[in-house]
Each structure stands twice: as structure tokens, then as C-alpha cells.
Amino acid sequence: MRALALFILFMGVQFSPLAATDIFIPLRDNTQLAATLYLPEQGQDQVKKFPVIVQFTPYGRAEAKSRGEYFSQHDYIFVAVDSRGLGDSTGQFVPFIDEGNDGYDVIEYLAQYPLSNGKVGTLGGSYRGFAQWAIQKYRPPSLHSMVAIASVYPGYDFPIRNNIFSDYAISWLDFVLSKDESKRYGSGDGWSNAYLQQKNNGTAFKDLDKYNSHLSKVYQAWLARPNYDKYWQNMVPERSDYTEISMPILSITGHYDGDQRGTLKYYKNHQQWAKQQAFEQHSLIMGPWDHSGTRMPKRQVHQAQFKPQSMLDMPKVYLDWFNWALKGKNKPDYLNLPVIQYIQSKGQWLGQHSLGSGSNIELVSLQSMLINQGEHSVSPVPYSSYNYDPKKEITLPKEFDMTGSVDLPSEQRSYAAFETPALEQNKVLFGQFEAHIWLSINVADTDVYLEAFEACPDSAMRFLSQAQRRIKYRDTLSSPVSTPINVPFTVKFDDFDWVAREINQGCKLRFLVRSSKWHQQKHFNSGLPVAFHTMANAQAAEIRILHSDDFPSHIQIPWLDSSADVVKPLNLPLGQ
Numbered sequence: 001m002r003a004l005a006l007f008i009l010f011m012g013v014q015f016s017p018l019a020a021t022d023i024f025i026p027l028r029d030n031t032q033l034a035a036t037l038y039l040p041e042q043g044q045d046q047v048k049k050f051p052v053i054v055q056f057t058p059y060g061r062a063e064a065k066s067r068g069e070y071f072s073q074h075d076y077i078f079v080a081v082d083s084r085g086l087g088d089s090t091g092q093f094v095p096f097i098d099e100g101n102d103g104y105d106v107i108e109y110l111a112q113y114p115l116s117n118g119k120v121g122t123l124g125g126s127y128r129g130f131a132q133w134a135i136q137k138y139r140p141p142s143l144h145s146m147v148a149i150a151s152v153y154p155g156y157d158f159p160i161r162n163n164i165f166s167d168y169a170i171s172w173l174d175f176v177l178s179k180d181e182s183k184r185y186g187s188g189d190g191w192s193n194a195y196l197q198q199k200n201n202g203t204a205f206k207d208l209d210k211y212n213s214h215l216s217k218v219y220q221a222w223l224a225r226p227n228y229d230k231y232w233q234n235m236v237p238e239r240s241d242y243t244e245i246s247m248p249i250l251s252i253t254g255h256y257d258g259d260q261r262g263t264l265k266y267y268k269n270h271q272q273w274a275k276q277q278a279f280e281q282h283s284l285i286m287g288p289w290d291h292s293g294t295r296m297p298k299r300q301v302h303q304a305q306f307k308p309q310s311m312l313d314m315p316k317v318y319l320d321w322f323n324w325a326l327k328g329k330n331k332p333d334y335l336n337l338p339v340i341q342y343i344q345s346k347g348q349w350l351g352q353h354s355l356g357s358g359s360n361i362e363l364v365s366l367q368s369m370l371i372n373q374g375e376h377s378v379s380p381v382p383y384s385s386y387n388y389d390p391k392k393e394i395t396l397p398k399e400f401d402m403t404g405s406v407d408l409p410s411e412q413r414s415y416a417a418f419e420t421p422a423l424e425q426n427k428v429l430f431g432q433f434e435a436h437i438w439l440s441i442n443v444a445d446t447d448v449y450l451e452a453f454e455a456c457p458d459s460a461m462r463f464l465s466q467a468q469r470r471i472k473y474r475d476t477l478s479s480p481v482s483t484p485i486n487v488p489f490t491v492k493f494d495d496f497d498w499v500a501r502e503i504n505q506g507c508k509l510r511f512l513v514r515s516s517k518w519h520q521q522k523h524f525n526s527g528l529p530v531a532f533h534t535m536a537n538a539q540a541a542e543i544r545i546l547h548s549d550d551f552p553s554h555i556q557i558p559w560l561d562s563s564a565d566v567v568k569p570l571n572l573p574l575g576q
Contacts, residue, residue, distance in 0.1 A: 020068065025081065027091075027105045034088035035106075036061050038068030038078040039115065049117035050077050051144075051326040052110045055124045056103060056131040058083040058093065058176045067123075070315050076322065077115055081106055083131075086176065093177070095218060096130065096154040096235045103135035111142030118142055119326050123318060125149030125252075125295045126259060133266055136237045136245055145325035147318055149252040150294040153262025155225075155232025156477075161261065162495060163226050163470040163477055164447055165521040165531070167195045170208045173215045192396060199522045200393050202535020223531040228477035236266075242273035248281040248325040252317075254289030255344065256301060256403050256463075260497050267355070283321075283335060284355060286498060287312065287342045290403065297575065302404030304462065307347030313575035320573070334572045343428060344501035349570040359431035360561035365554045366437075366547035369418040369511075382548035384416040388446060388515035389540040390524045397518050401463035406451060407518040408461070415514035416545055419455060420557075428502045431558030433465055435493040437513075438551035440486050443541045444527030445472045446515050450493050456507040464501065464509075467493035468520075472527070483527075488546055499558075511555060513545060 019039045024032040040050055053076050055064050064080035071078040084102055085093030107120045120142045122132045129151030135143065152158050159169035171191040198208060206223050209216045225231045237245075249270070253263035271279055288306045289297055297311045323329040334340065337351030366384075397407035409415045433452055449468045453461040472480040474491045483489070503509070516522065523530055526537035547553045560566070 019072075020065075025106050025109050027084075027102055029091075031084050031091035031102075032089065033084060033091075033102065033106060034061065034082045036064070036068065036080045037113075038065075038072040038080075040072045040075045040077065042115070049115055050075055051119045051121065051322070052077045052079060052113065052116050053121045053123050053322060053326075054079045054081060054103075054106060054110060055122070055128055056081050056083060056099060056106070057124065057128050058086050058095075059127075060087050067315070071319070074319055076326075077110075077113070079106075079110055095127075095173070095176070096134070099131040100134035100137045103131060104138040104140045107135070107140040107143050111140075119144045121145040121147070121322050121326050123147045123149075123322075125151070126291065127152055129259070129263070130154065130236075133236055137241050139241070139244055143247065145248045145250075145322065147250045147252070147321055148263070148266070150254070150257045150259045150291055151251070151263050151266055152259050153265050154235045155228050156265055157259050157262040159222055160226065160228075162468050163228070163473040164468060164523075165205065165223070165226075167191070167519050167521065169222065170212070170215060170219055173218055174212060177215055177218070178212075195518075196394070196396060202390075202524070202538065204532050204534050205521050206531040226529060226531065227473075227479060237269070239269075239273045242270050243275065245270065245274055246278045248283075248321075250283050250285070250317075250321045252285045252287075252294055254287050254291070254294045255342075255465075255497065255499055255501075256288070256290040256405055257294050258291045260286075261495065264355075264498065271355075280338065283338045283340070285312075285317070285340045286500070288344050290405070302400065303402040303460070304404075306344065308574065309347045309349065309572075310342055311575050313573040316573040316575075334570050337567060337570070340570060340572070341430075341500050343430075345504070346428070346502045348568055349572050350500075351567040351570045353565050356431055359558040360564070362557045362559055363554050364420060364557055365552060366418050366545065367553075369420055382551070383440075383544045383546045384418075385542055385544045386416045386514065387413050387540065387542055388525070390516075390522060390538040391535065391540070394516075394518075401453065402460055403463050406463045406466065409512065409514055414516070415512050416543075417510060417512050418555075419508045419510040422506050422508050423503055425505050426502055428560035429464065429499050429558060430560035430564075431500075432498055433467070433493075433496040433558065434556040435467065435496075435511075435554070437491050437493065437553045438488050438546035439471075439491055440488045440544045440546065441471065441483065441541055442486055443525040443539050444483055444485070445470065445523070445530075446525050446541050446543065447471070447520070447523045448491065448543065449512075449514050449517055449520075450496075451512045451514075452496070452499070453510045453512070454501070454503055454507055455510040456504060461510060465497040465499045467496045468517075469493060470523070470530075488551055509557065513543075515541065515543060 021037045061080035061082045068078040082089040084091035111118045129148040132146045132148045209219045253260045290301050320332045324331040339352035339355050399408045451466045452464040524533035524537045525539040525541045
């Protein structure tokens with residue numbers, strides 16, 4: 001019956017260049033997903049078949065119009081599909097729940113489409129990247145490749161990272177679940193003022209949905225699970241799923257991509273658990289971009305500027321990949337090395353045989369670094385400290401780092417700073433920082449953020465990377481532990497974002513430690529679940545960072561080794 005229905009649909013379509021056809025795709029549970037097909041040029045007397053590329057989206061399938069036209073011009077059927085319950089699709093949308101099963105049905109349906117040659121690939125970024133990994137839990141037999149960009153890893157990088165919820169959790173829900181006339185998202189849409197009021201008035205984070213009851217079911221379900229537990233883990237592939245993946249995969253992320261953490265988690269899981277021959281077909285491209293720049297590269301992110309070599313022609317990259325994976329054409333030279341990285345400041349693309357093989361680790365003790373306490377001086381005491389008082393009123397941030405990613409602290413006593421001596425020669429940061437920090441605190445729990453910056457003479461600090469920990473989850477993301485009051489304990493910060501940048505002679509690396517950030521859930525320093533904290537629970541905290549022979553806090557700095565497994569430079573296709 002399905003084949004007959006497809007044949008009837010096929011006979012009714014008039015094919016022309018860039019033809020767009022709207023259809024409904026039936027799922028096993030009788031849900032109908034709305035889809036737009038962008039079809040290659042096909043005469044009435046031709047019966048040529050083409051590979052299919054699918055993009056699943058919660059943002060409205062019309063967003064893919066230019067992408068669909070591009071691929072149809074290159075002899076692909078491109079299909080944009082509304083997530084269930086959104087756009088014109090029937091059913092109910094619950095974020096991160098149905099993409100795997102729905103994707104299986106859609107892919108197998110399109111593999112039988114009369115113009116399809118049976119080979120299907122998937123493409124998309126952010127939530128659309130997550131959808132592709134969710135489909136890997138079910139492994140549809142007609143899926144032959146995927147290009148996953150800036151892929152969300154639910155519970156691990158959004159809406160919660162290391163047990164700390166993002167303010168953007170509810171504004172994203174507002175954007176995808178609200179009707180068109182009431183959608184709001186990001187800064188300047190009213191949510192920034194809502195965040196500010198919540199932080200200053202001391203109302204509970206869980207009550208941000210007070211005037212948006214249509215968001216409550218999902219929002220409250222998320223907040224009820226601050227642990228990284230089975231609720232989140234079941235949304236993504238598990239070990240046995242990675243073992244069975246056998247198709248070519250292209251992953252793409254950026255240094256300032258908020259979902260770099262998720263993209264690399266998928267990549268490393270696949271590296272750890274896949275069959276070697278299968279993982280050899282998984283390529284990774286990492287540029288200097290922010291989240292949106294992973295799909296539409298920009299020369300400038302706020303005041304941070306990148307060289308022309310960073311401006312990849314992303315549609316050409318996708319096309320080159322699918323021409324190889326779905327059509328059997330030769331792979332371009334630049335894709336022959338599985339890891340491709342951009343070096344900021346140098347403006348070079350480097351190729352690697354494996355991620356991380358170029359890191360030469362320098363272990364630097366905090367005791368050896370200058371500490372900013374009004375004036376730069378070597379600390380005469382075995383600890384540095386700062387205060388975090390959640391009762392203190394804040395204002396909307398007036399100053400951000402050069403990428404616009406991090407609000408810079410304004411009061412010296414609200415953070416502690418450490419910095420390396422000035423470099424005697426140019427050196428390339430290449431990899432992930434790691435820090436082992438001894439702390440003592442006078443409250444039951446708090447958050448600690450550790451941020452790395454480049455500090456050069458006569459220029460603003462440039463953000464490089466960051467890590468964060470909720471103290472009661474310092475041992476594992478899955479279950480809390482108690483915190484001894486005013487007793488030293490150690491915290492490992494091993495979730496820094498990947499950085500690749502040349503640091504010039506005369507510049508320093510500066511590290512800031514603090515307990516409050518604008519875009520993150522506010523902690524009131526109580527031991528209760530943070531989503532339920534109010535100003536009544538607020539306690540002022542003194543955070544001591546210990547750095548002595550007895551408490552050897554240190555940071556590991558990844559420099560590029562001159563003998564590293566790196567081929568340089570590579571020439572990638574550039575856009576405008």
C-alpha cells in the first residue's frame with residue numbers, strides 16, 4: 001500500500017528545476033510529519049533516481065529553502081521535515097524524545113520514494129544535529145551518512161551543563177513551543193529582564209514559567225532532573241549503538257560553539273566504542289566559530305575578528321562529503337585527514353590523524369602564577385579568596401569579552417585571578433586545559449567557574465575557554481556528594497572547551513575563578529536543589545583557592561608540540 005501511495009504521488013508531480021513539493025509522511029503511530037521535497041530537474045520522459053538528504057527541524061521547514069534549492073541543483077532530493085507537533089506536523093512535540101523513532105520512519109519512507117535511489121543522508125546543526133544522533137539509536141538500514149553540526153547533547157551541554165541550568169532553557173522552549181505571534185528568544189526579547197528580576201528578587205528558578213504555563217510541562221520535567229541520569233542518557237546513543245554504527249560521519253563544531261562540548265562527546269564516544277574501521281570514516285572539522293557560525297561562518301564575532309581563511313564555503317563542504325559518501329565520488333584532498341582544525345591568529349587549517357595528538361602539556365602551579373589582588377604580585381599567603389554574595393543586586397552586563405561570550409566581572413573581590421608570565425616567544429595553544437584545584441568553602445554548595453583568557457599589552461582580554469562545576473557534583477554528574485565546611489577538597493575541571501590559537505610573544509594567559517555568571521542559573525549557596533532556591537536560602541560564601549606545597553593546585557596548558565602528528569596547512573573551500 002505504501003508503494004502504491006508513493007507511485008500515485010509520483011505520477012501527480014510535475015518536475016521542473018528547483019521544484020518544491022509538500023507532502024505528509026506517515027509514521028507507525030499514525031502521526032503525519034509535514035515535509036517539503038526539493039527535487040532535481042527531471043523531464044517528463046526521464047526516470048532518473050537520486051540520493052536523498054533529510055533535515056529534521058523544530059524551527060519550521062521553510063528555513064531550509066536555500067539549502068534545498070542548492071542540493072536539488074546538484075542532483076539530490078533534499079527533504080525538510082517539521083518535527084512532530086510543530087509547523088504543519090501532527091502529534092505533540094516533546095523535546096529530545098521522539099526524534100529517533102520518527103527519523104527511522106521518515107528515512108525508510110523516503111528510501112522508497114519513486115525518485116530515490118535508496119540512499120539517504122542526514123544534515124543539520126544544533127537541535128537538528130542531535131536529531132541525527134538520536135536516529136543512530138535505531139539505525140535505519142537506508143541511512144548511509146550524516147553531517148552533524150554543533151550537535152546538542154541533552155543533559156550534557158543543554159539545557160544543563162555540569163548540573164548547572166542555562167537561563168536560555170526557558171527562552172528556547174518559548175521559541176519552539178509558543179505560537180508565532182508570541183515567540184521570544186535570546187537577548188532583547190523580554191527574557192533578559194525576566195532573568196534579571198529572578199536573580200535580584202530571589203524568586204525560584206523553577207518559577208520562570210509562571211506566566212508561560214504552556215512551557216511548564218517540559219520545563220518542570222527538566223528542572224526535576226539536575227542529575228545526569230537515565231532521563232537524559234536515554235535520549236542519546238549508548239555504547240552498543242556506537243558499536244553498530246558503520247556509516248561515514250562528518251562532525252563540525254567551533255571554538256566558541258556552545259555545543260562544542262556535545263559535538264566532541266558524540267565524537268569521543270564513537271572513537272571509544274566503534275569498530276576501528278567504522279570510526280576511520282568519522283571526520284571532524286573545528287573552526288573558530290560561534291554556534292551559528294558553524295553553519296554560516298562570520299569574519300567577526302563581536303569584537304573578535306578572524307582571518308579570511310576561516311570563511312569556509314559550508315555548502316561546498318557538505319556537497320563534497322555527500323558526493324563521496326552517497327555517490328561514490330573521490331574524496332577531496334582536504335577531507336583525507338580525519339581531523340581538521342583552524343588555528344586562530346595564524347589563520348591556518350591543520351590536519352591530524354587523531355584528535356588531541358598535537359598537545360604538549362605544561363603543568364603550571366597556581367602558586368607560581370601572579371595573582372590579581374588590586375595589584376599584580378606574588379601571593380604571600382597559601383591561598384587566594386573571593387566572595388560571592390547572592391543577596392547583592394546585579395545589573396545587566398555592560399561589558400563582555402571580545403567574543404561576546406562571557407560577561408567580565410567588575411568587582412575584584414568577586415573573583416580571583418591568576419596569570420602566567422609573559423611568553424618569551426610565540427606559542428600555539430592546541431587542545432583542552434585541565435585544572436586540579438584545591439578549595440575550601442563556608443557554605444554547603446556553590447558553583448565555580450574557571451575561565452581562560454589571552455591578555456596582551458594594549459588590548460582587551462580575549463576569551464579562550466571555560467569550565468564549570470557545581471561543587472556537590474564534583475565527583476560525578478550523576479549523584480551529589482556532601483561538602484565539608486571550611487575543609488579542603490579538590491575539584492577537577494576537565495570539561496574545558498577546545499582551543500587552538502597562537503599566543504604572541506609578550507602576551508599572558510589569565511585565569512579567572514568566580515561563582516556567578518550572567519547566562520547561568522543563579523546559586524544561592526544552599527544545599528537544597530538550586531531550582532527551588534529563593535532569597536530566603538541565600539548565604540554569603542567565601543571561596544578559598546589553596547595553592548601551597550600541601551595543596552598543589554595547578555592548571556595543565558596544552559601547547560602544540562613541534563613534533564606533533566600535524567600536517568599543515570590544508571586548503572579548504574572558501575566562501576565569500
